[in-house]
Amino acid sequence: MTIEISPVAGSADRKAFIDLPWDLYRDDPHWVPPLKSEVRALLEEKVNPWFDHGRLQAFLARRNGRVVGRITAQIDDLVEREMGKGTGQWGMFEAADADVAAALIRAAENWLRAQGMTRALGPFSISIWDEPGLLIKGFEEDPMVMMGHHKPAYADWIEAAGYEKAKDLYTYKLDITKDLPPVIDKLVTMADKSKRIAIRDAEKSNFDRDAAIIMGILNDAWSDNWGFTPLTDREIAYGAKKLKPLIVEDWTKIVEVDGEPAAFMITIPDANEMIKDMDGRLFPFNWIKLLWRLRNPATSRVRVPLMGVVKKHQGGRLASMLAFQMIEHTRRLCVERGVEWGEIGWVLEDNQGMNSIAEISNSECNHTYRIYQKAL
Numbered sequence: 122m123t124i125e126i127s128p129v130a131g132s133a134d135r136k137a138f139i140d141l142p143w144d145l146y147r148d149d150p151h152w153v154p155p156l157k158s159e160v161r162a163l164l165e166e167k168v169n170p171w172f173d174h175g176r177l178q179a180f181l182a183r184r185n186g187r188v189v190g191r192i193t194a195q196i197d198d199l200v201e202r203e204m205g206k207g208t209g210q211w212g213m214f215e216a217a218d219a220d221v222a223a224a225l226i227r228a229a230e231n232w233l234r235a236q237g238m239t240r241a242l243g244p245f246s247i248s249i250w251d252e253p254g255l256l257i258k259g260f261e262e263d264p265m266v267m268m269g270h271h272k273p274a275y276a277d278w279i280e281a282a283g284y285e286k287a288k289d290l291y292t293y294k295l296d297i298t299k300d301l302p303p304v305i306d307k308l309v310t311m312a313d314k315s316k317r318i319a320i321r322d323a324e325k326s327n328f329d330r331d332a333a334i335i336m337g338i339l340n341d342a343w344s345d346n347w348g349f350t351p352l353t354d355r356e357i358a359y360g361a362k363k364l365k366p367l368i369v370e371d372w373t374k375i376v377e378v379d380g381e382p383a384a385f386m387i388t389i390p391d392a393n394e395m396i397k398d399m400d401g402r403l404f405p406f407n408w409i410k411l412l413w414r415l416r417n418p419a420t421s422r423v424r425v426p427l428m429g430v431v432k433k434h435q436g437g438r439l440a441s442m443l444a445f446q447m448i449e450h451t452r453r454l455c456v457e458r459g460v461e462w463g464e465i466g467w468v469l470e471d472n473q474g475m476n477s478i479a480e481i482s483n484s485e486c487n488h489t490y491r492i493y494q495k496a497l
Contacts, residue, residue, distance in 0.1 A: 122184050124221055126228040129179035135164070137188045138179055141215055143401070144188075145272070151263045152270050153393040154401040163247060164193075170355035171248055174198040179213070180228045182221045189217040194229035195247055196236055199350040209238030209497075212246040214255075214275070222278035234497050241495050242287060243279075249348050250360070253467070254290045254490025255279065262487065265424040265464045266367070266392040268292065269490065276491065284493035288347055291476070292466030295484035297423075297452045302483060305445045308438075312446035319380075320446055323373035325365065332361035334375060335385045335427070342384075342429030347469055348492070366415050367392060371454050372423070374447040378434065386428040386447040388455070388463070390418035422462045423455055428475075435474060444478050 129138050139160050146152035164179065166172040175197040182190030193213045201208055211229040216222035233241055246252040246269065256264070256271040264270040300306075312318050323331045336357045343349050352360065364387075372388040395414045399407040428447070430440045455463065467490060468475045479486075 124189070124224045125183045126180055126224050127183070129181055134181060135161070135179075138164075138181060138191050138213075141188055141191050145215055145217060146270075149270075149272075151260065153263055153397045154399070156396060156399070156403060157401045158403055163251065170353060170359050171197070173353060173355060175200075175248070177247060178232050180225060180232075182216065182225050184217075184221070190221040190225050191215050192225040192229050193247060194232040195245070196233070196238065197248060197350065200242075200248075203350050204242070204348065205240070207237065207239035208242060209233035209236065209240065210242045210245045210247075212244040212252075214244045214279075216275070216278065219274070219278050219281065222275070223282060226279070226282045230495075230497055239497050241284075241497055243284075243493055245492075249350060250352065250356070253348075254492050257289075257489050257491045258486075259292075259488030263393055263397070264488070265292070265422065266389065267424075267426055268467070268488065279493055282495070284495045287492045287494035289470040290467035290490040290492070291470060291479075291486045292464050292488040292490075293468065293479040293482075293484040294487035295463045295465065295479075295482055296461070297455055297463045298461055299483075301445070301449060301452070302481065305449065305481065308442045308445045309449045312442040315442075317379050318443070318446070319377045320450065321375055321377075322371045323368060323375060325368060325370055328361065328365055328368070329358075331373075331375060332357065332364075334382050335373075335387070336361075338382055338385050338431055339427060339429050341431050342435070345432070346472065364389070367418075369418065372451050374451060376443050376447060378439070378443070382431070383434055384428075384430040384440075384443040384447065386425060386444075386451065388423050388425050388451050390420040391422040391424055391464075392420075394420040394422065419459060421460060422464065423460050425463065425465045428465070440474065441478070445482075448478075448482065 139157055162168045175195055177193050177195040179193045181188055192211055194211045196209050244255050252269040255275055256269055257276050260273055340351050367389040374386045376384040430443050434440050465479055
């Protein structure tokens, strides 16, 4: 049975591309159907500001006329600037079997080569700020909001195409109903008593201001991390608009040191718990259900997707004080609202500071996501 690979062209192909996971994951209890409107917006050039500096080609695989796989190949000018000229990427990868996977990866690689790329990294859906990496550990539980869930066989199929590990990303699970170790209490007490340190909640009424402060800290704190690409002003505005409905003011912390922004931590309810029963559809009535749930986000899990300390304070005790102060203040508030579990991540495997914070907190690595690379 011949596998046909074709570029996505037109609304019918776009719909087939978005709908495919419903077929492949129908028997997986831990797959959370994404909101189709969110996936559609991710791929829409007129909506997603990533396309200001990136270009993309999506492909579908068909066997006997039936869609059995999908992939995107993409080139990001900011990735080339930060990761090296000739670095292309692929992502949004789904395949029914090994043969389909091989054909899709070849198609993505051929497109990248034709664009002058000499190296491929993947999967990225569609950037490191969206859903990076392939799940290789943690298949037995639902993913948190904005994290991926994949079939265990995918790793073997990707490696069979000649790919090797570039970097692993970790998430850490923490039972927040338990007090943190005494050494952390001491650091938090020191931070709370320090006249140099001021911690405050984000304000939705001034969310544009606070989002700009947070992103300014982020672009500084993460700038030396592997794979980092700075967010543009349009991406910051777009991301803030998407994130705002999930923001709980006293779960989002901004810390100043000597009157200057120095650290932040965003904690959000696990929206996957809110949408899992919606089958990817907001209409006709699920949007009302979601709005109601967002007004009082009573989820059992929360996620810390973003956290950072400015570079000039990294590497010393002050950084630990700031991080644990934000974690502990937020932990207490989450417990008061019935939250049981927190997840920190993703964290680069070689980010010693963040991995140490997670380990000292007695959290456990519950998911590993792998980014692969290959010379073209």
